Amino acid sequence: MLFNSIDFAIFLPIVFALYWFVTQKHLKLQNLLIVAASYLFYGWWDWRFLSLIAFSTIVDYTIGVTLSKQKNHSKRKLLLWISILVNLGFLGFFKYYNFFLENFISAFSFFGTEINANSLNIILPVGISFYTFQTLSYTIDIYRKKLEPTKDIVAFSAFVSFFPQLVAGPIERATNLLPQFYKKRQFIYANAIDGMRQILWGMFKKVVIADNCARYANDIFNHSDDYSGSTLVLGAIFFTFQIYGDFSGYSDIAIGTSRLFGFNLKQNFAFPYFSRDIAEFWRRWHISLSTWFRDYLYIPLGGSRGGTSMKIRNIFIIFVVSGFWHGANWTFIVWGALNAVYFLPLLLTKSNRNNLEIVAYNRSLPKLSEFLSILLTFSLTVIAWIFFRAENISHAFSIISEIFSNSIFSSLEVLPIKIIILISFMLIIEWFGRKNKHALSNALQLKKRYMRWSLYIFICILIFVFKGHLQEFIYFQF
Structure with a gap:
C-alpha cells in the first residue's frame, strides 16, 4: 500500500x-x-x-x-x-x-x-x-x-x-x-498536529519533487546517448533531488504517521544536501542505516581505533557493504566504494568531525567558504548518484565521460523551469527549517496563525496542481 x-x-x-x-x-x-x-x-x-x-x-x-x-x-x-x-x-x-x-x-x-x-x-x-x-x-x-x-x-x-x-x-x-x-499511549494534540505537518511536507517532497524529477531523470538516464554533457548533468541533479524527495519524503510520512498513534520514531534525514563535507553528509543521510552499520559492523571491526591500514579497511568495508545492502548490482558496490574514497581524506586527517553543528546555525545565510563547501560536497554526491542510478558500470562511465567532455558547454536540450522553481522552493523551506527535526516543525517560526495556515494551504495547492505520475517509492526495491 x-x-x-x-x-x-x-x-x-x-x-x-x-x-x-x-x-x-x-x-x-x-x-x-x-x-x-x-x-x-x-x-x-x-x-x-x-x-x-x-x-x-x-x-x-x-x-x-x-x-x-x-x-x-x-x-x-x-x-x-x-x-x-x-x-x-x-x-x-x-x-x-x-x-x-x-x-x-x-x-x-x-x-x-x-x-x-x-x-x-x-x-x-x-x-x-x-x-x-x-x-x-x-x-x-x-x-x-x-x-x-x-x-x-x-x-x-x-x-x-x-x-x-x-x-x-x-x-x-x-x-x-x-x-x-x-x-x-495518550493522544497529544500538539504532537498529532506536528505529525500532520511532517506528513504534509513528506507528501510534497514525494509527490511534487520526487515524482516530477523522476520524469526527467528517467528520460535522460534511459536515453543518455542522445544527450550532451550539460543535459546529463541536469539529469543527474534531477535524480539527486528525486531520491532525496522520495526517500526523505517516505521517512517524513512514516514519522508523522507514527506520531498520530502516539509513537516517536528517530529522525532519518537531517537536511543532508546542506552538508559541508561527506562525513557530515553521512551523519545526515539515512541516519538509521548509517548508525546501524556503525554500531553493528564498523565498531566491532575496530572502528577508527587501529592503525592507518585498519582504518582504511574498515571504512571501505562499511561503505561497500552499505552499497551492497542497497541492491544486487555492481553499480551499488562502486557507489559505496566511491563514498569511501570521498570519506578517507577526512578520516586520515582527523577532520571527519569538524562539522557537527548545522551550517550557519545562528545566521540566515552561510559564509562564502561554507557555501563553497556545500557546493563541492553536493557536486561529489551528484557524481556518486550517477553510479547508483545507472543500469550498469559501463553506463555510468559513459555518462561521466560525456559530462567531462566538451559537450558540457553545449546548450541544454531540456530545461523544465517549473521543476527548478519547485526544487528552489523546497530548498528555501528546508534551509529556514534546518534547525528542527523536519522542515515545517514550528512552521518556520511564523507567529501569526493565518500565515502558518497560508503556508499549509499553499503547499496543499502545490501538491494538487503539480502532482507527478503516481510512482512507487524508490526504496521499496531495497
Missing part, C-alpha cells in the same frame, strides 16, 4: 478511529490492532510474503527469550548465529541469489569453463532489508546484554511489523521503539 495512494487515504483514518475511539482503554487490543493493520498494509502488496515477517518474528522472539535464560557462552553465540543466518539467509536468497549465480557463471566463463545454471524468477519482498535489520538488532542487543528480551509476543510483533516504517524505514532499534508498545 503506497502512502501516496487513495487506498492509504482510506486506510489511515479507519485505523486511527479504531485505535483512539475503540481500543484506547485496552493496551493489548491497541497493539493487536497495530499488528492486524500492519499485516493488512503489507499484505495489500502481496499477502504471500506475510509468512516471512511472521516467521522472522517468531524466530527472533523465541531466540530472544532463550538467550535471556542461557548462561553458557557457546550456546548463546550459537543462538545468535541462528538468528543471523535465518534473517540474512532470507535476505540473501531473495535479494542476492541471482547476483551471485550470474557472477559465479561469469567468473568460470572468464577462465574458459562453461557452467549451465538457470537463474530464478524471484520476487523481492518489499521492505525485507529494513525489517531484517530491525529484528537482527534486537537479538544482537540481547546477546550483548544491552536489552532485556520481551515476553509479550503481541508487542514484539507490533514492533517488527509497525506499518508506518515497515517497508522503507526508518530502521528502528528495539531499545527505542519496543518499550513504547508496553506503555499506554
Whole structure:
C-alpha cells in the first residue's frame, strides 16, 4: 500500500478511529490492532510474503527469550548465529541469489569453463532489508546484554511489523521503539498536529519533487546517448533531488504517521544536501542505516581505533557493504566504494568531525567558504548518484565521460523551469527549517496563525496542481 495512494487515504483514518475511539482503554487490543493493520498494509502488496515477517518474528522472539535464560557462552553465540543466518539467509536468497549465480557463471566463463545454471524468477519482498535489520538488532542487543528480551509476543510483533516504517524505514532499534508498545499511549494534540505537518511536507517532497524529477531523470538516464554533457548533468541533479524527495519524503510520512498513534520514531534525514563535507553528509543521510552499520559492523571491526591500514579497511568495508545492502548490482558496490574514497581524506586527517553543528546555525545565510563547501560536497554526491542510478558500470562511465567532455558547454536540450522553481522552493523551506527535526516543525517560526495556515494551504495547492505520475517509492526495491 503506497502512502501516496487513495487506498492509504482510506486506510489511515479507519485505523486511527479504531485505535483512539475503540481500543484506547485496552493496551493489548491497541497493539493487536497495530499488528492486524500492519499485516493488512503489507499484505495489500502481496499477502504471500506475510509468512516471512511472521516467521522472522517468531524466530527472533523465541531466540530472544532463550538467550535471556542461557548462561553458557557457546550456546548463546550459537543462538545468535541462528538468528543471523535465518534473517540474512532470507535476505540473501531473495535479494542476492541471482547476483551471485550470474557472477559465479561469469567468473568460470572468464577462465574458459562453461557452467549451465538457470537463474530464478524471484520476487523481492518489499521492505525485507529494513525489517531484517530491525529484528537482527534486537537479538544482537540481547546477546550483548544491552536489552532485556520481551515476553509479550503481541508487542514484539507490533514492533517488527509497525506499518508506518515497515517497508522503507526508518530502521528502528528495539531499545527505542519496543518499550513504547508496553506503555499506554495518550493522544497529544500538539504532537498529532506536528505529525500532520511532517506528513504534509513528506507528501510534497514525494509527490511534487520526487515524482516530477523522476520524469526527467528517467528520460535522460534511459536515453543518455542522445544527450550532451550539460543535459546529463541536469539529469543527474534531477535524480539527486528525486531520491532525496522520495526517500526523505517516505521517512517524513512514516514519522508523522507514527506520531498520530502516539509513537516517536528517530529522525532519518537531517537536511543532508546542506552538508559541508561527506562525513557530515553521512551523519545526515539515512541516519538509521548509517548508525546501524556503525554500531553493528564498523565498531566491532575496530572502528577508527587501529592503525592507518585498519582504518582504511574498515571504512571501505562499511561503505561497500552499505552499497551492497542497497541492491544486487555492481553499480551499488562502486557507489559505496566511491563514498569511501570521498570519506578517507577526512578520516586520515582527523577532520571527519569538524562539522557537527548545522551550517550557519545562528545566521540566515552561510559564509562564502561554507557555501563553497556545500557546493563541492553536493557536486561529489551528484557524481556518486550517477553510479547508483545507472543500469550498469559501463553506463555510468559513459555518462561521466560525456559530462567531462566538451559537450558540457553545449546548450541544454531540456530545461523544465517549473521543476527548478519547485526544487528552489523546497530548498528555501528546508534551509529556514534546518534547525528542527523536519522542515515545517514550528512552521518556520511564523507567529501569526493565518500565515502558518497560508503556508499549509499553499503547499496543499502545490501538491494538487503539480502532482507527478503516481510512482512507487524508490526504496521499496531495497
